[in-house]
Amino acid sequence: MNDLKADIVIVGGGMAGFAAALAAAGEGKSVIMAERQQMLGGNATQSNVGTICGAYYRSVPGPAVFAGHSFGYNLINELASVGICGEPIMHHNGLYVLHYQWSQFHSFLEEKLVRAGVVVLKNTEVLEVGRNGSKIEHIITTTNDTKTKITGLAFVDCSGNAILSRLAKIDVISTGNYQAASQVFRVTGIEGDNEFTVNMSLKRLISKLIAEKNFPESYRSISVVPGSLENGAVDIKFTLPDIISDDAALQQMLTEKSKNYVQVLFETIKNNTSIFRNAVIENIFPMPGIRTQQRSKGKYILTGSDVLECRKFDNYVALGTWPIEEWFNDGGLSLEYFGEDSCYQIPAECLTSGVIDNLFFAGKNISADDKAIASARVIGTCLQTGYAAGKMATCPAPDAMPEIIRQLQQDLAVHHV
Numbered sequence: 116m117n118d119l120k121a122d123i124v125i126v127g128g129g130m131a132g133f134a135a136a137l138a139a140a141g142e143g144k145s146v147i148m149a150e151r152q153q154m155l156g157g158n159a160t161q162s163n164v165g166t167i168c169g170a171y172y173r174s175v176p177g178p179a180v181f182a183g184h185s186f187g188y189n190l191i192n193e194l195a196s197v198g199i200c201g202e203p204i205m206h207h208n209g210l211y212v213l214h215y216q217w218s219q220f221h222s223f224l225e226e227k228l229v230r231a232g233v234v235v236l237k238n239t240e241v242l243e244v245g246r247n248g249s250k251i252e253h254i255i256t257t258t259n260d261t262k263t264k265i266t267g268l269a270f271v272d273c274s275g276n277a278i279l280s281r282l283a284k285i286d287v288i289s290t291g292n293y294q295a296a297s298q299v300f301r302v303t304g305i306e307g308d309n310e311f312t313v314n315m316s317l318k319r320l321i322s323k324l325i326a327e328k329n330f331p332e333s334y335r336s337i338s339v340v341p342g343s344l345e346n347g348a349v350d351i352k353f354t355l356p357d358i359i360s361d362d363a364a365l366q367q368m369l370t371e372k373s374k375n376y377v378q379v380l381f382e383t384i385k386n387n388t389s390i391f392r393n394a395v396i397e398n399i400f401p402m403p404g405i406r407t408q409q410r411s412k413g414k415y416i417l418t419g420s421d422v423l424e425c426r427k428f429d430n431y432v433a434l435g436t437w438p439i440e441e442w443f444n445d446g447g448l449s450l451e452y453f454g455e456d457s458c459y460q461i462p463a464e465c466l467t468s469g470v471i472d473n474l475f476f477a478g479k480n481i482s483a484d485d486k487a488i489a490s491a492r493v494i495g496t497c498l499q500t501g502y503a504a505g506k507m508a509t510c511p512a513p514d515a516m517p518e519i520i521r522q523l524q525q526d527l528a529v530h531h532v
């Protein structure tokens with residue numbers, strides 16, 4: 116078995132893990148990141164969800180006002196400067212989204228981590244946790260059948276599925292009431308240059324086929340990913356009919372099933388709409404997008420009421436601006452809004468374990484109920500909880516934590532337009 120050591124160990128290389136790793140490295144700590152896939156970015160790249168939501172306050176009619184740490188603000192500006200993101204676009208009801216270019220995003224993330232000195236272990240899955248009382252001492256990972264023991268002072272679980280708590284055999288939030296998953300695929304060679312028209316022609320066709328009982332109800336949600344239509348290519352997203360459970364084997368099967376769904380759906384679209392008659396599939400993004408799964412249980416569980424009432428907390432370390440967005444297997448979508456220009460706060464207690472002193476959580480794995488995570492799972496908020504958890508993980512002793520939280524709050528108070 117190989118042996119590695121770092122101050123901070125990050126599990127999961129999605130957007131939360133990325134932010135956590137850079138935050139910890141920025142404090143001068145040695146950082147190792149373990150990611151089980153071959154590509155960094157998690158849902159953002161493996162599933163190509165296509166837009167960054169939750170980075171701005173909801174505001175009608177605008178302008179877009181950024182919400183979050185300077186880290187996220189600088190990141191978005193950097194993404195814009197290298198052409199990965201454009202300007203924020205008003206999606207609907209005052210909600211701003213940023214479309215990003217998938218093809219360059221994952222390499223951008225990796226280069227940035229490596230430049231910051233983070234040791235990135237891809238294709239590396241966490242299998243075991245070595246726990247000693249109220250501390251995690253190490254994790255055991257596997258990379259192409261080679262096992263590695265990674266010892267750390269603190270661990271940040273950004274797996275999106277509470278892997279460290281599960282392996283450490285402590286309680287997790289597991290409601291079984293998970294949102295429907297979606298698959299994104301990219302087609303090229305289409306004959307329309309207006310995103311609205313392309314979107315409507317897809318929706319009209321699929322509604323007709325569902326009415327004729329040729330397609331599952333869930334496909335009703337089919338849509339063009341906002342901002343993705345460019346040079347005759349477009350990203351298309353649709354909701355999968357399968358129920359999402361905690362069963363890892365079923366999730367694995369979903370990846371294969373999803374590819375078949377895309378083939379059948381695409382052939383139908385191609386044969387029934389003039390816009391798509393010469394189109395071809397350019398890419399079926401590698402992973403179906405699983406929105407919610409098991410989550411870590413922290414010292415506090417953020418609730419849907421906290422979100423809708425824009426609740427404030429003394430120990431807040433992140434801000435949530437996105438509505439509660441829930442997707443259902445019948446293709447339905449529910450959006451529950453709070454006021455414009457408002458936010459709720461996410462306290463440090465949602466990012467810290469009540470059982471294991473050196474375990475932190477971030478991203479869609481924070482301590483939140485089903486409703487609250489339906490808001491806090493968007494990328495803009497994942498970047499914030501990731502950044503906050505990464506900083507908190509560097510805390511040398513409990514009495515130093517208030518100062519770290521104070522610094523995070525000071526940063527959140529900066530007004531970026």
Ligand SMILES: Cc1cc2nc3c(=O)[nH]c(=O)nc-3n(C[C@H](O)[C@H](O)[C@H](O)COP(=O)(O)OP(=O)(O)OC[C@H]3O[C@@H](n4cnc5c(N)ncnc54)[C@H](O)[C@@H]3O)c2cc1C
Binds near residue numbers: 159275
């Ligand atoms: C269909 C869909 C559409 C969405 N649309 C949008 C949108 O338009 N805008 C938006 O802002 N958000 C959207 N979201 C939400 C957002 O994309 C995700 O919630 C967010 O990217 C989650 O980031 P994360 O880092 O917390 O988790 P993830 O992206 O899930 O990253 C977790 C990482 O951990 C790794 N991992 C898991 N287990 C292990 C293990 N045992 N060992 C090692 N690594 C492990 C995974 O491979 C993964 O890379 C959407 C989500 C879905 C599913």
